[in-house]
Amino acid sequence: MLSTKVEPHQLPSLGSFVRGKDVESGKWVYSLSARAVLDDSFANLTLKRNLEAGRVSAADVAPGVLVGRVSVADPDTVQDALAAAAEATRLWRSVPLSVRLEDWNRLLREAIHDNERELIDMLTLEGHPLELARWELSGMYELTRPETTGFLRSQLWQEFAIGARRNIVRRQPDGVVCVNPPANAPLVSALLGVTSIAGGNAVVLRAPRTAPFGVSSVLRNVIAPVLDELGAPPGLLNIVCGHPGPMLDAWIASEHVDDIMYFGDVGPGLKIERRCVEAGKKPILELAGNDIVLVWRDADLEGAADAIVEGFYGSGQLCMVPNRAIVHPAVADELIELVRVRATALKPGYPDEEGVLLSPVLRHDKFTRYLEDAVEKGATVVTGGKGMQIDGTLDEAGFFLQPTVLRVDGLSRAGELSAVADETFFPLMPIIVPHAAEDATLFDSFLEFVNASPYGLRNSLWARDDAVIDRFVAQTVKGGLLKVNDSHIAFTAPLPSHGGTGLTGGAFGEANFPVLRTTHLQGVSIIRPEHREGHDAHTR
Incomplete structure (x- = not known):
């Protein structure tokens, strides 16, 4: 054990x-406990550097700071x-x-x-x-x-x-x-x-x-x-x-x-x-991953909202969580409100505490740039957008970021937003609401948007209509994994857990x-000697 x-x-x-x-070399790197880093990051990260440079002895470090050394x-x-x-x-x-x-x-x-x-x-x-x-x-x-x-x-x-x-x-x-x-x-x-x-x-x-x-x-x-x-x-x-x-x-x-x-x-x-x-x-x-959740007009909106909020797990610092969503305009207001309520309920805390899903984000500058870019290009901040201390107090110098939901109206130009085009790796969820159109045209645009993505980790759909589901499965070519009416991030055997196409897996990318x-594949053909006599080598 x-x-x-x-x-x-x-x-x-x-x-x-x-x-x-x-095999020891005499040189060591040290692992710090997450609690110690959160309690005083500057002092303890400085301590790590001093330990590894030999300026400080591990014997002099207070209990609970160090986990071990390698x-x-x-x-x-x-x-x-x-x-x-x-x-x-x-x-x-x-x-x-x-x-x-x-x-x-x-x-x-x-x-x-x-x-x-x-x-x-x-x-x-x-x-x-x-x-x-x-x-x-x-x-x-x-x-x-x-x-x-x-x-x-x-x-x-x-x-x-x-x-x-x-x-x-x-x-x-x-x-x-x-x-x-x-x-x-x-x-x-x-x-x-x-x-x-x-x-x-x-x-x-x-x-x-x-x-x-x-x-x-x-x-x-x-x-x-x-x-x-x-x-x-x-x-x-x-x-x-x-x-x-x-x-x-x-x-x-x-x-x-x-x-x-x-x-x-x-x-x-x-x-x-x-x-x-x-x-x-x-x-x-x-x-990287830049996954998409598609939400159709007949979707289970509670389930879809749960899947979208998975994008905030670990404060979005996981490649396989959803990074953006597209929702049918007929149900957009209701869905966005469900996501807002769930997002605001997420709280920061120490990783070993029950109920904590947010992780610290050490640098906020890129988050701020992406958020400002989105707002300048017409997005609306539904909730979030601020830094927090570990107790939830708003503080731009805090380690944590509020789960942030954006509403982006219009699909055709959504890709101009950095928060939509790029993997963000922080808790920022753009929900794209296309302009109203015939359902057939809308779903064509949904599929086109997914297949045009340079990333290809996983994508998911929430819909009840079998015809819509069948089209999504048949025509979505990007991604190592597709999920329908299911948690975006849940693992399920025997499907692959990782892997994808495009910027996710490179030129040789696929499900992993x-x-x-x-x-690698190899073919083997064996004929027993006793069966060889009289055998036509060209028998088909």
Whole structure:
């Protein structure tokens, strides 16, 4: 079981994890508790810098401030982790699929269940509100359900008897998969990345310097024991902490690396994609999302309002929450009022408190620019627009932002607003109300707007009319996931939890099951020797 309690002057310390062993470099990065940062960000972030520069000793830090520390990997350790992974995958890829998929998923699911309380604690220590942490963990449960396992099995191996031939279509592992999780959600992204092990791959994962302890401790204390129980070779899972730039450079240059799974912003992500392709490596990108909720005239407006307000979870700092909505003008006033009531009920607080869904937003300048841009171009502020302290007191210097709802009248020019065109990553929800028109024309414009988006993570629809639903499903080509009359963000097996097209997933983007994205198709035809005599090689 994990331990998240930090006793005075007894700071948990973790080295790099390579070949199943701790490797310390003598240099450390420190993880602070979210409460400490919220109580006094300037002092405690300064403390983190001083600790990492060696100007302050951890023994002198007050209890409750530090969660733990992780060793920074030196270049030799980074290279050894890659070599260890290459050695391990050569053994692991020959293990029967029943072991590395079915047994792995079953044991992984059990391990998550047995450590659920501790995993949630680690997520809140990263700053994720409790409800958000529970939602994030639900994604891992869905990813390891028997239904998902069965689907993945069907994709990884199929056999056909064609005359005397035993024909197999299977997916083979790419090899060494390097995972770069994002600073805003390192632990759950790391857990997603390591599921590529079921495809026969080995994993090298970078623990972000901003919050390395949760990733390092959970993968070491929850995931590594599952691999040990399966008899996996040492080196199948490696964890190294370091700056992203030099680490990515080392991965791209290494002869051992086959795939790089990168979570992050669009600009850097697309540059990584180009570098990977040039180096002959597969880029797997999880970048920005700018999701749309469509609300038709016959929709369940209460349900639709709930889905739209999911855009404020974590203060909008999640790629897969909705960023904008389009509503039929006949029900726009009612829907916007329902959203307003729900948005104003959301309150800031410490992440380990029940009922808190908002997270701190460290910089408000971009939010202010986007809000001012929207108002200048005709949008109306329905509610919000101000900064807050953790107790809800309005304060432009506070860490939190009020959930902010905008009304944007007219669809044709809505894309001129930065708050509509771009992923915002803060709690700002534009609700677009098209001008009145015939329903057929209106729905055409809805679909055109969705398919014209350069992003493609997920989109959702609220409607009762089967014909409207069928058109949405048949004609929406953008996105890794479509939801109809359902929570925009809920995970549900065996659907993919991540992945998408366009700016979300890059040129090779699609729905992301890491087990499938880190493998490749291969065909096999077998004729037994005793069946070979007299067999026409051209038999159809």
